[in-house]
Amino acid sequence: MPDPLPVETDRVMVASAGVLSAPDPEVNAELAADGTVPLKKKRKKLGFGFWFSVIWIFLVVFGAAFAPWLPIDNPNVADPCAGVASTMVNTGATPDQAKLIFVGQATSAQQAQSLIDQGMTVPADVNGCKNPTLDSRVNAYPSATHILGTDTSGRDTFSRVIWGARVAITVGIGAIAVGMLLGGIMGLLAGFYRGKPETLLMTVADIMLAYPALILAIAFVAFAGQSLLNVGIAITIVSIPAFARIARASTLTYAEREFVMAARVMGAKNSRIIMREIFPNVILPVTAFALVAVAIAIVAEGALAFLGLSVPLPTSSWGTMIHDGYNVITDRPLVALTPAIIMFITVLAFNLLGDKFRTIFDVKDTAL
Amino acid sequence: MSPAASVRPIGLQRIGREPVPGAALLEVDDLHTAFRLRNGLVRAVDGVSFKLQRGQTLGVVGESGSGKTVLSRSVMGILTASNVETQGEVRYEGHDLEKLGVKDRRALWGTEMAMVFQDPMTSLNPVMRIGRQITESLRYHLGMSKQEAKEAAIAGLASVGIPAPERRYSEYPHQLSGGMRQRVTIAIALACGPKLMFADEPTTALDVTVQAQILDLLAHQQRERDMGMILVTHDLGVVAGRADHVAVMYAGQIVEMAATADLFADVRMPYTQALLRSIPKLDEASHTRLNVIGGRPPDLINPPKGCRFAPRCPYAQDKCLKEAPPLTESGTPGHLYRCWFPVGSPTVKTTPAPISTNGQPKPGAAKPPAAPTASDSAPTSPIPPPAAPRPAPAPASTPEDN
Numbered sequence: 001m002p003d004p005l006p007v008e009t010d011r012v013m014v015a016s017a018g019v020l021s022a023p024d025p026e027v028n029a030e031l032a033a034d035g036t037v038p039l040k041k042k043r044k045k046l047g048f049g050f051w052f053s054v055i056w057i058f059l060v061v062f063g064a065a066f067a068p069w070l071p072i073d074n075p076n077v078a079d080p081c082a083g084v085a086s087t088m089v090n091t092g093a094t095p096d097q098a099k100l101i102f103v104g105q106a107t108s109a110q111q112a113q114s115l116i117d118q119g120m121t122v123p124a125d126v127n128g129c130k131n132p133t134l135d136s137r138v139n140a141y142p143s144a145t146h147i148l149g150t151d152t153s154g155r156d157t158f159s160r161v162i163w164g165a166r167v168a169i170t171v172g173i174g175a176i177a178v179g180m181l182l183g184g185i186m187g188l189l190a191g192f193y194r195g196k197p198e199t200l201l202m203t204v205a206d207i208m209l210a211y212p213a214l215i216l217a218i219a220f221v222a223f224a225g226q227s228l229l230n231v232g233i234a235i236t237i238v239s240i241p242a243f244a245r246i247a248r249a250s251t252l253t254y255a256e257r258e259f260v261m262a263a264r265v266m267g268a269k270n271s272r273i274i275m276r277e278i279f280p281n282v283i284l285p286v287t288a289f290a291l292v293a294v295a296i297a298i299v300a301e302g303a304l305a306f307l308g309l310s311v312p313l314p315t316s317s318w319g320t321m322i323h324d325g326y327n328v329i330t331d332r333p334l335v336a337l338t339p340a341i342i343m344f345i346t347v348l349a350f351n352l353l354g355d356k357f358r359t360i361f362d363v364k365d366t367a368l
Numbered sequence: 369m370s371p372a373a374s375v376r377p378i379g380l381q382r383i384g385r386e387p388v389p390g391a392a393l394l395e396v397d398d399l400h401t402a403f404r405l406r407n408g409l410v411r412a413v414d415g416v417s418f419k420l421q422r423g424q425t426l427g428v429v430g431e432s433g434s435g436k437t438v439l440s441r442s443v444m445g446i447l448t449a450s451n452v453e454t455q456g457e458v459r460y461e462g463h464d465l466e467k468l469g470v471k472d473r474r475a476l477w478g479t480e481m482a483m484v485f486q487d488p489m490t491s492l493n494p495v496m497r498i499g500r501q502i503t504e505s506l507r508y509h510l511g512m513s514k515q516e517a518k519e520a521a522i523a524g525l526a527s528v529g530i531p532a533p534e535r536r537y538s539e540y541p542h543q544l545s546g547g548m549r550q551r552v553t554i555a556i557a558l559a560c561g562p563k564l565m566f567a568d569e570p571t572t573a574l575d576v577t578v579q580a581q582i583l584d585l586l587a588h589q590q591r592e593r594d595m596g597m598i599l600v601t602h603d604l605g606v607v608a609g610r611a612d613h614v615a616v617m618y619a620g621q622i623v624e625m626a627a628t629a630d631l632f633a634d635v636r637m638p639y640t641q642a643l644l645r646s647i648p649k650l651d652e653a654s655h656t657r658l659n660v661i662g663g664r665p666p667d668l669i670n671p672p673k674g675c676r677f678a679p680r681c682p683y684a685q686d687k688c689l690k691e692a693p694p695l696t697e698s699g700t701p702g703h704l705y706r707c708w709f710p711v712g713s714p715t716v717k718t719t720p721a722p723i724s725t726n727g728q729p730k731p732g733a734a735k736p737p738a739a740p741t742a743s744d745s746a747p748t749s750p751i752p753p754p755a756a757p758r759p760a761p762a763p764a765s766t767p768e769d770n
Binding site: 258261262263264265266267268269272276277280281284 | 475
C-alpha cells in the first residue's frame with residue numbers, strides 16, 4: 001500500500017468534506033499543523049484476573065514483609081485457652097468445670113461440678129486463660145477470635161498463614177530471582193558467544209533438567225540441613241537450567257536480528273550489544289517465565305514442607321500447615337484446606353500474571 | 369548532526385592514522401570470502417576488485433545468492449563467524465582494513481563507514497526508543513553529552529525527513545511505518561558522519577512509492593556529505609539513475625562493470641542483458657509473459673568449470689563450458705566484462721534462443737537457434753536483436769519498475 005502523503009506519517013488525513021463527517025471536538029483538538037490526526041491507540045484491557053492477581057500478590061507480599069509488626073497472634077504459641085476449650089469439647093464441660101479438669105482437680109464434668117457445688121473456687125486464670133470459649137479450641141472453625149480458626153495445636157491459623165507467606169515469598173521470589181539472574185546470564189552468554197562453552201553449559205543444564213527436580217531438592221536439603229537458606233538454595237539450583245535454556249533460546253533469535261548487526265556496524269562492542277541490544281529483549285520472555293516459576297517454587301517449597309524438609313519447626317510454612325491438618329482432614333477439613341486454598345490462590349495469581357505478561361509481550365513481538 | 373561538534377578524535381584519527389594522499393576512498397583488491405560448511409567451501413565472493421572515490425556511488429546488482437550482500441559485509445569486515453574465510457585486500461583511505469585488527473576497525477565503524485540494512489522491521493531494536501538508538505553512537509563515538517546528543521539526534525531525524533522529530537525521538541519503532549523506520553535507520557547510519565555508506569538493498573522491504581523517496585533521500589545525503597556509497601540491489605532500475613558505476617555480480621564474481629551510462633548503452637555480458645530483459649515494460653500488452661532467466665544460479669561449492677553463467681546463457685558455446693573467461697576490458701575504457709562471446713560481437717548470433725521458462729536448459733541445448741515450437745515461445749513481440757540494446761531506463765521512472 002502506498003503511503004498517502006509525500007512525507008510519510010503514521011497519521012490519517014482528515015477529510016475536509018463529508019467523508020469523515022464531523023470529527024468530534026476531542027479529535028479536532030489533537031489536530032496537528034499538517035492537518036492530520038494521530039491514529040487512535042488501542043488500549044488492551046487488563047481484565048479482572050490481572051487486577052485480582054496484582055491485589056492478591058500485593059496482600060501476600062505485604063503480609064510477609066510486615067508480619068512481625070502486624071497486630072496478629074504469635075504464630076508459634078497456642079491460644080492460652082486452647083487446652084481448656086478442648087477439654088470443654090472432649091468432656092462436654094462448662095468453662096468452669098473444664099478449668100478444674102484442666103488443672104487436674106477433677107477428671108469429669110460431673111466431678112468438677114460436684115467440687116464446685118462443695119464450694120471449691122475456680123481459678124480465674126489458668127495459664128493465662130480467663131474466659132474460655134469454644135472458639136479457642138484446637139482445630140476451631142473461623143470465628144471472631146480466630147478469623148481463620150486454629151490448627152491442631154490451637155495456634156491461630158491466620159497468623160500462621162501470614163508467617164507462612166514469609167517463607168513462601170522468600171523462597172518463591174528470592175530463589176527464583178537468584179535462579180533467573182544466574183541462569184539468565186548463563187543462557188545469554190551461551191546464546192551470544194556459542195561454541196564450546198555453550199555446548200558445555202547446555203549439556204550441564206540438560207543433565208540437571210533430566211533429574212526429577214523435587215528429588216534433587218529433597219536430597220540437597222536432607223544433606224545440607226533444614227533452613228530457609230538451604231531450601232532457597234535447593235530451589236535456586238533446580239531453577240537455573242530452565243532459565244538458562246529460555247534465555248539462550250531467546251538470545252539465539254535476537255542475536256540473528258539485523259538490529260544487532262546494525263549496532264555492530266555502528267561500532268558497538270560485544271558487551272554493549274549484549275547489555276543494550278539483546279538483554280532488554282531477552283528479559284521479557286524470561287520475566288514471563290519467572291512469574292510462573294515463582295508459582296512452581298511456592299508449590300515446591302510446600303511439597304518440601306509437607307515432607308517435613310522445609311524450615312525447621314515450629315516456624316510456620318504453608319506446606320507444614322497442610323501436613324498438620326492432614327491428620328484431622330476427615331473431622332476438621334478446614335485446618336488443611338485453609339493454607340491449601342491460600343497457596344492455591346497465590347500460585348494462581350502468579351500464573352495469571354505470568355500469562356498476562358507473556359500475552360502483552362507476544363503482541364508486541366508480532367507487531368514488529 | 370554535526371560531527372564537528374565533537375572534541376574527541378574520531379574514525380581514522382582516533383586510531384592515529386591519516387588518509388593516504390592520492391588513495392581512493394575504498395579499494396577492493398581480489399577479495400575472496402568463503403564459508404566453510406560441512407559439505408564444502410561456499411565461495412560467496414570469488415575474486416572481486418573495484419575502486420570507489422569519495423562522492424561516487426557504485427551500484428552492485430545481482431540476483432539472490434550472487435554474493436552482493438556478502439560482498440558489502442566482508443568489505444566492511446563484519447563477517448566474524450568462525451567459519452568465514454577471507455582473502456584479498458580492502459583498503460580504506462589507503463589503509464588495509466585486515467591489518468588494522470578488530471579494535472581499530474571498530475573505531476571506523478559508524479564514524480568512517482556505516483550501513484543501512486534491507487529490512488527496517490528488524491534493523492531497529494524493538495524495545496529501545498528511537499532517540500536512544502541514535503544517541504548511543506553519538507555519545508560513544510563523539511563523546512557528546514546527553515543534551516547535545518539529543519539535539520543532534522533530533523536534527524538528524526529532521527534531516528532525513530521525519531516530521532515532528534521531537535515526538536518521534538521518544539517513540540518506539542513499532543509506532544512508525546516501514547518508510548519512517550528506514551528513514552530512522554538512515555539517520556542512525558549517518559549520525560557520526562561516515563564517509564562511506566553501504567546501502568544493502570535499502571528499499572527491498574518497502575512500498576514502491578516509498579522506495580523512490582528513500583533512494584532520493586540517500587542520494588541527497590550522499591551529495592550533501594560527499595560520501596562514497598555502495599548501493600546493493602537486485603533492481604537494475606534502482607541503480608540506473610543513481611549510481612555512477614554499476615557492477616553486475618553473478619555467482620560471487622563481477623561479470624560486468626562500467627560507468628552506468630556506458631553499461632546501459634553497450635551491454636556486453638549476456639547475463640546483464642538477460643537481467644535487463646526481465647524488467648517488465650509498461651508498453652507491453654497485458655498478460656505478456658515476463659522474460660525470465662531459466663535455471664538457477666550455480667552451486668557455489670562446486671561452481672561450473674567454465675563461465676559460471678554458461679549453463680543458463682542463450683549464447684553459450686563449447687568454449688564457455690570449458691574455460692572460465694577473464695575479466696576483460698572492452699573498447700570503452702573502464703568497461704569490464706567476463707565473457708568469451710560478448711553481446712554484439714560478430715561471433716555471436718544476432719538472436720538469442722528463446723529463454724526457457726520452465727526448468728534449467730541443458731548445457732548446450734540452447735546453442736543453435738532451433739526454431740522454437742509454438743508452445744514453447746512466449747507470446748511476445750519479437751525480441752530486438754542484442755546489437756541494438758535497449759535504451760537506458762529513464763532515471764526518474766525506474767524505481768517504480770520493480
